[in-house]
Amino acid sequence: MTTPLRRYGFGARWYDVLSGERWVYRAGREAGIRLLDPRPGDTVVDLGCGTGLNFAGLVAAVGPTGRVIGVDRSPDMLAVARRRIAASGWSETVTLVSADAGTLDPSVLLDANGGRGVDAVFSTYALSVIPARDEAWRRVCAAVRPGGRAGIVDMQRPRGRWRVLEPLALLACATGGADIDAHPWRLLERDAADPRRIARAERKGGHLVAVAAELSPAVTR
Numbered sequence: 001m002t003t004p005l006r007r008y009g010f011g012a013r014w015y016d017v018l019s020g021e022r023w024v025y026r027a028g029r030e031a032g033i034r035l036l037d038p039r040p041g042d043t044v045v046d047l048g049c050g051t052g053l054n055f056a057g058l059v060a061a062v063g064p065t066g067r068v069i070g071v072d073r074s075p076d077m078l079a080v081a082r083r084r085i086a087a088s089g090w091s092e093t094v095t096l097v098s099a100d101a102g103t104l105d106p107s108v109l110l111d112a113n114g115g116r117g118v119d120a121v122f123s124t125y126a127l128s129v130i131p132a133r134d135e136a137w138r139r140v141c142a143a144v145r146p147g148g149r150a151g152i153v154d155m156q157r158p159r160g161r162w163r164v165l166e167p168l169a170l171l172a173c174a175t176g177g178a179d180i181d182a183h184p185w186r187l188l189e190r191d192a193a194d195p196r197r198i199a200r201a202e203r204k205g206g207h208l209v210a211v212a213a214e215l216s217p218a219v220t221r
């Protein structure tokens with residue numbers, strides 16, 4: 001059996017081309033960033049950042065005075081992310097943290113943000129891969145300032161006429177080690193400050209779900 005670390009180890013250099021980014025998954029991350037709506041000067045944690053495919057959108061949103069902190073446990077995915085940061089000139093804005101989200105110490109994120117709580121957490125196609133997703137979520141939310149926001153983008157089985165693509169979606173999830181039935185955006189629906197103000201979008205026949213909301217003070221720092 002391929003362990004998650006091996007899956008995102010050897011495969012890291014091929015991830016951007018083989019993950020279906022262009023035709024499928026980019027649409028979800030773009031919708032998610034739009035719903036999260038980070039502001040200039042914000043600090044956003046990208047949980048399970050992988051090779052950094054969210055960085056362009058997040059850096060554009062937070063601007064030169066903001067910060068993006070990418071967290072991932074795969075050294076190979078982080079190596080690709082590091083190259084992306086260098087090639088794009090984002091080294092002043094993007095910091096990488098090598099950590100297992102399931103045991104992440106929230107103070108590491110606070111330290112990376114000058115001791116302050118971060119403004120938002122964003123996670124795309126990662127929580128469905130992390131078996132200890134509840135624990136990972138609890139830990140990252142503990143680094144968010146009161147009134148901060150969160151966004152989750154992940155996968156479910158396609159619906160309607162798109163159901164014909166379900167075998168392909170299942171194959172993509174199996175290849176990436178994702179649980180297509182995990183529906184991790186439910187963590188955010190549970191922990192939103194106001195259930196009436198949860199923003200949601202679906203893309204690609206419902207296969208991609210993006211949810212964003214302000215977090216409840218019960219889960220922030």
Ligand SMILES: C[S@@+](CC[C@H](N)C(=O)[O-])C[C@H]1O[C@@H](n2cnc3c(N)ncnc32)[C@H](O)[C@@H]1O
Nearest residue numbers: 008048049050072073074077100101124125126
């Ligand atoms: C499908 S990739 C998604 C990467 C990126 N967020 C994206 O949208 O392209 C899942 C990522 O989660 C990371 N990951 C898996 N388990 C993890 C854990 N326990 N802690 C931190 N990262 C983890 C993997 O290393 C991988 O980079």
